[in-house]
Amino acid sequence: MLPSPAPAHKPKAPAKKLSGPAQALHKLGLRRDIDLALHLPMRYVDETRLQPIASLRDGDTAQVQGQVLESRVETRSRPQWILRLADASGELVLRLFNFYPSQPKSVHSGQWLRARGEVRNGFFGREMVHPDWRAVTPDTPLPTTLTPVYPSTAQLPQAYLRKAVASGLARAHLTELLPAHCIPPGFPSLRDAVFFLHQPPAQTPIQTLEDHSHPAWQRLKFEELLAQQLSQSQAHAARALLRAPALRSQPQGLAQKLLAALPFALTTAQHRVAAEIRQDLERAQPMHRLLQGDVGSGKTVVAALAAATSIDAGWQCALMAPTEILAEQHFGKLVQWLQPLGITTAWLSGSRKGKGRKHMLQQLASGEAMLAIGTHAVIQQDVHFARLGLAIVDEQHRFGVAQRLALRAKLSNEPAEPGVDTARAARVARAGKAAKVGEADGPATQATVRVETSNPSNTIDTLSLEPHLLMMSATPIPRTLAMSYYADLELSTLDELPPGRTPILTRLFADSKRPQVIERIRQELKEGRQTYWVCPLVEESEHLDLQNATATHQALSESLSGCEVGLLHGRMTAADKAATMARFTAGELHLLVATTVIEVGVDVPNASLMVIEHAERFGLAQLHQLRGRVGRGQVASVCVLLYSAPLSPTAKARLKAMAETTDGFEIARRDLHIRGPGEFMGARQSGDALLRFADLATDEPLLKEARALAPRLLQEDPQAAQALVDRWLAGGVDYLKA
Numbered sequence: 030m031l032p033s034p035a036p037a038h039k040p041k042a043p044a045k046k047l048s049g050p051a052q053a054l055h056k057l058g059l060r061r062d063i064d065l066a067l068h069l070p071m072r073y074v075d076e077t078r079l080q081p082i083a084s085l086r087d088g089d090t091a092q093v094q095g096q097v098l099e100s101r102v103e104t105r106s107r108p109q110w111i112l113r114l115a116d117a118s119g120e121l122v123l124r125l126f127n128f129y130p131s132q133p134k135s136v137h138s139g140q141w142l143r144a145r146g147e148v149r150n151g152f153f154g155r156e157m158v159h160p161d162w163r164a165v166t167p168d169t170p171l172p173t174t175l176t177p178v179y180p181s182t183a184q185l186p187q188a189y190l191r192k193a194v195a196s197g198l199a200r201a202h203l204t205e206l207l208p209a210h211c212i213p214p215g216f217p218s219l220r221d222a223v224f225f226l227h228q229p230p231a232q233t234p235i236q237t238l239e240d241h242s243h244p245a246w247q248r249l250k251f252e253e254l255l256a257q258q259l260s261q262s263q264a265h266a267a268r269a270l271l272r273a274p275a276l277r278s279q280p281q282g283l284a285q286k287l288l289a290a291l292p293f294a295l296t297t298a299q300h301r302v303a304a305e306i307r308q309d310l311e312r313a314q315p316m317h318r319l320l321q322g323d324v325g326s327g328k329t330v331v332a333a334l335a336a337a338t339s340i341d342a343g344w345q346c347a348l349m350a351p352t353e354i355l356a357e358q359h360f361g362k363l364v365q366w367l368q369p370l371g372i373t374t375a376w377l378s379g380s381r382k383g384k385g386r387k388h389m390l391q392q393l394a395s396g397e398a399m400l401a402i403g404t405h406a407v408i409q410q411d412v413h414f415a416r417l418g419l420a421i422v423d424e425q426h427r428f429g430v431a432q433r434l435a436l437r438a439k440l441s442n443e444p445a446e447p448g449v450d451t452a453r454a455a456r457v458a459r460a461g462k463a464a465k466v467g468e469a470d471g472p473a474t475q476a477t478v479r480v481e482t483s484n485p486s487n488t489i490d491t492l493s494l495e496p497h498l499l500m501m502s503a504t505p506i507p508r509t510l511a512m513s514y515y516a517d518l519e520l521s522t523l524d525e526l527p528p529g530r531t532p533i534l535t536r537l538f539a540d541s542k543r544p545q546v547i548e549r550i551r552q553e554l555k556e557g558r559q560t561y562w563v564c565p566l567v568e569e570s571e572h573l574d575l576q577n578a579t580a581t582h583q584a585l586s587e588s589l590s591g592c593e594v595g596l597l598h599g600r601m602t603a604a605d606k607a608a609t610m611a612r613f614t615a616g617e618l619h620l621l622v623a624t625t626v627i628e629v630g631v632d633v634p635n636a637s638l639m640v641i642e643h644a645e646r647f648g649l650a651q652l653h654q655l656r657g658r659v660g661r662g663q664v665a666s667v668c669v670l671l672y673s674a675p676l677s678p679t680a681k682a683r684l685k686a687m688a689e690t691t692d693g694f695e696i697a698r699r700d701l702h703i704r705g706p707g708e709f710m711g712a713r714q715s716g717d718a719l720l721r722f723a724d725l726a727t728d729e730p731l732l733k734e735a736r737a738l739a740p741r742l743l744q745e746d747p748q749a750a751q752a753l754v755d756r757w758l759a760g761g762v763d764y765l766k767a
């Protein structure tokens with residue numbers, strides 16, 4: 030999210046041949062004046078004071094000024110330039126390794142030098158090894174402001190960058206966009222804040238600058254957060270103008286029938302969120318709702334109920350899952366639930382090609398199949414729905430930003446193609462046909478009629494209707510993210526697990542305890558239960574991954590003779606994966622060695638032990654997801670995290686969190702703390718920071734203020750609001766839509 034230029038500051042076309050440092054500037058994205066002005070120091074050095082040499086202690090970083098007593102170059106293994114410097118209080122040696130041959134010739138005895146560096150009290154007295162230094166006269170003034178140190182690269186010397194920033198700063202448009210009464214008390218104007226941060230007065234406590242708590246920092250963060258809130262409000266307003274089919278659920282309709290046929294009763298939480306979704310679906314505006322519920326909280330059945338409602342009203346539903354295994358499971362479950370009710374489901378995945386796929390596509394285009402389930406193959410270009418009323422995205426955070434954007438594009442009206450009229454005619458015709466689905470004859474027809482006639486002067490074209498969108502996630506959004514990035518999203522929360530679950534016990538074991546763990550597996554198997562063994566991802570190497578999993582499979586098969594051990598990894602064909610999964614589900618396999626392909630959604634209630642090897646290599650959300658594969662049945666489950674020491678501090682924090690809590694919300698909160706929000710949003714592919722200045726882990730109070738102000742500002746001064754959004758949010762990846 031880079032601030033956008035004021036119109037007069039369009040990025041300059043790069044000159045034909047940029048110098049090295051100029052190229053480096055460009056690479057850092059420092060192209061416009063505003064970019065430079067907002068490139069803030071990461072730290073500061075204090076060059077505003079001189080210290081008497083005699084007062085320097087070992088380890089001090091200090092600035093001194095004195096006259097050269099002696100200058101000589103020693104050539105041992107490596108040339109050294111040695112300068113003896115004295116002020117009124119004492120003497121100091123400067124030892125320089127990087128210098129041009131001409132430099133020693135330019136410094137004579139008696140010359141005044143100013144030097145800054147770390148002091149060592151060596152054998153030969155005080156010295157500074159490669160200090161910063163420059164020639165001065167006794168009356169060369171000291172700077173009155175702290176010297177900024179900017180984030181930079183090897184190709185970009187600080188001195189060059191400082192000059193570039195200073196001139197960018199002088200030219201940048203830092204107009205105050207906020208009306209005075211909207212600036213929180215104690216905060217400087219934007220211009221003052223930015224100037225202050227580049228050139229803080231000597232007495233400013235450096236700590237408050239470096240930890241970003243200084244009011245100047247707060248001001249910038251506040252404005253950034255405010256812009257984000259404003260943009261969310263705008264998105265919300267824009268969405269309110271969109272139209273969607275009103276999917277009215279029928280008494281005794283499909284959803285009711287599904288409920289009656291389920292082998293269990295819904296939990297109170299499931300009832301509540303199902304009702305929230307139902308109400309959204311009934312409205313003629315597209316739903317934009319996230320259903321969050323911890324692993325195992327029973328989101329699938331809620332999704333199935335929503336699908337049933339949509340289908341009942343004569344509109345198709347698409348369900349998309351991030352992995353083939355998960356999609357397959359959904360397919361299995363939903364077909365089992367919905368087929369008896371007369372619903373035809375199409376299966377779309379990357380691996381289904383050729384004739385089979387063509388047939389599915391036809392079924393979807395004709396409306397014969399009312400439900401499509403699959404991976405992101407569901408949003409491929411050639412997939413056309415007769416009348417898509419509801420899209421459900423499971424484990425939505427697992428889809429990358431690009432895929433989420435593609436989905437949004439798919440959901441909003443696709444560009445009209447040459448055959449629009451025929452397409453529309455076909456849709457209308459199919460509306461009648463769709464009415465034949467199941468026994469929902471009457472309701473579907475009603476729904477269709479309502480859509481076609483509710484606006485007689487301008488028959489609503491089904492083409493102009495957007496489908497409802499339901500996203501699901503087992504990774505709860507931390508509160509601050511919900512208030513910022515997801516502010517435009519309705520939230521439903523499943524805060525209750527189905528009854529009869531026993532909490533999962535999580536144990537940490539050093540890798541050396543592996544034999545005991547294997548013994549534990551043996552016991553589990555004896556009692557007729559099943560185990561997962563998860564092998565870690567080897568960074569950057571799918572091949573090693575595979576080797577590792579294969580070797581583990583072999584070793585475990587040998588040490589657990591008489592037990593059926595299966596292997597599941599990403600390189601297997603979808604059919605092989607499905608077959609293995611089916612055998613495990615059926616209980617034919619006792620132990621399943623797998624890579625993270627089983628991470629999401631897999632549901633085998635009889636599995637009660639989960640072993641995760643090299644748990645230190647996994648992310649917290651991932652560990653939580655993996656652990657969620659057990660604890661799905663009546664028996665008490667155990668999750669064993671095997672780790673190999675030494676652990677990095679963040680790995681330690683992750684494992685500790687896992688051992689301490691099974692609460693998905695708490696895990697998410699800690700995860701945000703450990704990783705920061707960028708990764709959380711699935712943005713790591715793009716490398717873009719989500720917020721440039723604000724930090725959601727620490728800036729909740731500012732976020733709250735921005736949230737309170739945004740609606741007021743929109744109302745009182747829409748122009749200022751727009752200008753703020755333009756300044757901060759134009760360009761870059763549009764995460765807000767993803």
Ligand code: ADP
Nearest residue numbers: 293294295296324325326327328329330527632
């Ligand atoms: P998740 O929220 O992780 O997607 P699932 O939808 O896979 O969870 O549900 C986990 C398991 O709990 C499934 O076997 C599902 O059939 C079962 N389940 C869901 N709701 C209930 C309920 N109300 N009572 C009993 N079991 C349920």
Ligand code: MG
Nearest residue numbers: 328329423630
């Ligand atoms: Mg699920």
